[in-house]
Amino acid sequence: xxYFASKSLDDVDLQILDMMQKEAQLSNxxxxxxxxxxxxxxxxxxxRLESEGFIKRQVAILNQEKLGFDxxxxxxxxxxxxxxxxxxxxEEALSSMPEVLExxxxxxxxxxxxxxxxxxxxxxxxxxxxxxxxGIARIQTSLALREIKYSTxxxxxxx
Numbered sequence: 117x118x119y120f121a122s123k124s125l126d127d128v129d130l131q132i133l134d135m136m137q138k139e140a141q142l143s144n145x146x147x148x149x150x151x152x153x154x155x156x157x158x159x160x161x162x163x164r165l166e167s168e169g170f171i172k173r174q175v176a177i178l179n180q181e182k183l184g185f186d187x188x189x190x191x192x193x194x195x196x197x198x199x200x201x202x203x204x205x206x207e208e209a210l211s212s213m214p215e216v217l218e219x220x221x222x223x224x225x226x227x228x229x230x231x232x233x234x235x236x237x238x239x240x241x242x243x244x245x246x247x248x249x250x251g252i253a254r255i256q257t258s259l260a261l262r263e264i265k266y267s268t269x270x271x272x273x274x275x
Contacts, residue, residue, distance in 0.1 A: 124168070128153065130272055132161055133170060137269050140174045177268065185233040187240055187259060192226040193247065194254040206250055215243055226256070 125133075131151050135142060142150075148158035165171050180188065197203050210219045210230065218231040234240045240257070247255060 125170070129161060129165060129170075132158065133165065134272055136162070136171065136174070137272075180233055184235050186236060187234040188263075189230075189232050189234065189240060190258045190260065191230040191232060191244075191247070192222075192256040192258075193228040193230065193252050194225070195227050195251060196253045197251060202251075209250055213243075213246075215239070226254075 128151050132147065135147060135150060144159050144162070145155050147162070148155040151158060153161070162171070195203075195206065197206060207219070207221075210216055210228070213232075215232045215234060216230055217233055218229075220229045221227065222229055232240075232243065234243060244255060244257065
């Protein structure tokens with residue numbers, strides 16, 4: 117078992133998690149074959165891993181460019197908001213914006229980092245205007261020119 121894994125996970129659990137994060141479309145029968153368990157035992161483990169929160173959800177990862185989202189942007193934001201209630205309103209507003217793929221609260225020079233996608237510069241400009249209406253003090257936008265690495269796979273298991 118890896119050093120950072122929860123004590124409630126055994127090697128089979130880690131194998132299941134690793135395979136599912138790499139190949140979410142695996143059938144329960146194939147997953148069971150690969151981990152050397154019966155399909156009912158494997159299904160029970162997967163359900164337990166879901167109920168304990170180790171598996172958040174299973175999704176299809178779409179091709180952004182094929183769907184016309186040509187711009188991937190990283191937006192650093194600073195705010196002058198210091199009251200918890202106002203920060204909560206800001207964070208709820210950011211969370212509700214469909215173009216925001218990720219939003220992180222940061223330490224350091226900026227308060228937030230957004231990962232956003234848009235079809236073109238006009239959409240990006242409109243989005244920045246929307247952000248300015250939320251009381252953002254400073255915005256720095258960087259456009260991704262190309263993707264070097266993208267992964268959703270956590271390094272939980274060494275084969």
